[in-house]
Amino acid sequence: xxxxxxxxxHVEVWTNAGPVVADVVAGEVEESDVDxxxxxxxxxxxxxxxxxxxxxxETPKAPxxxxx
Amino acid sequence: xxxxxxxxVLAGLAKQTAKGSLATNPTFGFGVTGGKIIATGIKQGAxxxxxxxxxxxxxxRTEVGGAMGFDSRAYMKMLGxxxxxxxxxDTVTGTTPSFVHTFGLAASQPYLSAFESYNSLLRALRDxxxxxxxxxxxxxxxxxITPTGTGTVLSFPTTFVPTTSETGSESFLTPVxxxxxxxxxxxxxxxxxxxxxxxxxxxxxxxxxxxxxxEADDPGAHNLMVATCKLTVIPDDLAYWMQVVTGTANGTAVxxxxxxxxxxxxxxDNGSTAGGLVWTGSxxxxxxxxxxxxxxxxxxxxxxxGEAVMPSSGxxxxxxxxxxxxxxx
Numbered sequence: 001x002x003x004x005x006x007x008x009x010h011v012e013v014w015t016n017a018g019p020v021v022a023d024v025v026a027g028e029v030e031e032s033d034v035d036x037x038x039x040x041x042x043x044x045x046x047x048x049x050x051x052x053x054x055x056x057x058e059t060p061k062a063p064x065x066x067x068x
Numbered sequence: 069x070x071x072x073x074x075x076x077v078l079a080g081l082a083k084q085t086a087k088g089s090l091a092t093n094p095t096f097g098f099g100v101t102g103g104k105i106i107a108t109g110i111k112q113g114a115x116x117x118x119x120x121x122x123x124x125x126x127x128x129r130t131e132v133g134g135a136m137g138f139d140s141r142a143y144m145k146m147l148g149x150x151x152x153x154x155x156x157x158d159t160v161t162g163t164t165p166s167f168v169h170t171f172g173l174a175a176s177q178p179y180l181s182a183f184e185s186y187n188s189l190l191r192a193l194r195d196x197x198x199x200x201x202x203x204x205x206x207x208x209x210x211x212x213i214t215p216t217g218t219g220t221v222l223s224f225p226t227t228f229v230p231t232t233s234e235t236g237s238e239s240f241l242t243p244v245x246x247x248x249x250x251x252x253x254x255x256x257x258x259x260x261x262x263x264x265x266x267x268x269x270x271x272x273x274x275x276x277x278x279x280x281x282x283e284a285d286d287p288g289a290h291n292l293m294v295a296t297c298k299l300t301v302i303p304d305d306l307a308y309w310m311q312v313v314t315g316t317a318n319g320t321a322v323x324x325x326x327x328x329x330x331x332x333x334x335x336x337d338n339g340s341t342a343g344g345l346v347w348t349g350s351x352x353x354x355x356x357x358x359x360x361x362x363x364x365x366x367x368x369x370x371x372x373x374g375e376a377v378m379p380s381s382g383x384x385x386x387x388x389x390x391x392x393x394x395x396x397x
Contacts, residue, residue, distance in 0.1 A: 007161055008161065009159055009160060009161050010159075010160040010161075010395070010396055011157070011158070011159050011160070012152070012157065012158045012160075012396065012397065013156065013157040013158075013172075013174050014156040014157065014174045014175070014176040014177055014178050015174070015175050015176050016175060016176050018086070019178065037174070037175070041157045041159055041172055041174070041383070042159065044172060044381065044382065044383040045159045045170050045172060045383050047159065047161070
């Protein structure tokens, strides 16, 4: 899943294994490229939003028939 | 020699790189308005053993606990370290000189080192977990904070050289120019005539005293965070009380459910126009006391008491957002 980062941010989040520190840049990121604790913090703070990856149907549509 | 002077006292805080690694010196040093800074709780008592006399012959020392606690003005730099110690997550946006720190409740919290200089007699406590923060204000007097913490090993360092000294700084939180908004029902707080109050975050631990050493092995795992507030309001009507009891300002029956309201309480940095701290809560269950009567007259006051809980997609029950010139902690 991809996420849109609203603005540059520095994140420090403490886990049971210790601190995780990351600088994230505004734009889209792949979920696997960001530490889960950092991404979770960004999501809950509203700075990261899941990008809608629903495929766009680009199949040409048949022209509507005209009456008359 | 002359007696110790109770005013020649400084406190200091630093973030540790890991448990067990006392910081060499404080990152932030500052003066305080009360408290012991580093308290030592010694658990010892006379042994109850029979003998040839009717008096104990032994005293056993079993625990030496270390605690941090003081009252101080809310200096803009050290406050962020206390909030990081309390919440465990800091998301920083913005650029110099105004960095915006949004603190969120993480799975764990950092260990801090607490320092005390009492007439230049130095003490330090390592592995401090912040176990609470009280923030109190009256009218437009400077905000007073009371952070508390539990640590492990007491030591006696030879230096107290803060990286940043906020002693005597003009940058501290003041209600002047702040935001004071509250709603008994709903997530859109409105400006209220608030004359004082307090925000309290309790996040206690029970230190672990392992066999083999009298000092704590660990400050312990946190209990659930309890975020509460008390607000004194001078109202124009009894709408707050009615909303708490019935759910609406003109209700006609008691509500069987707790009502969730919201708040936004903001203070300004006395030393800069950009800095400040804003607390927001979007799921706060309030209680309200009806005003007292007084045959002598005077302004009626309503005491509001709120308990904030975690909203479904929030970072904390009460979220502190601090704006200062510290890039990272």
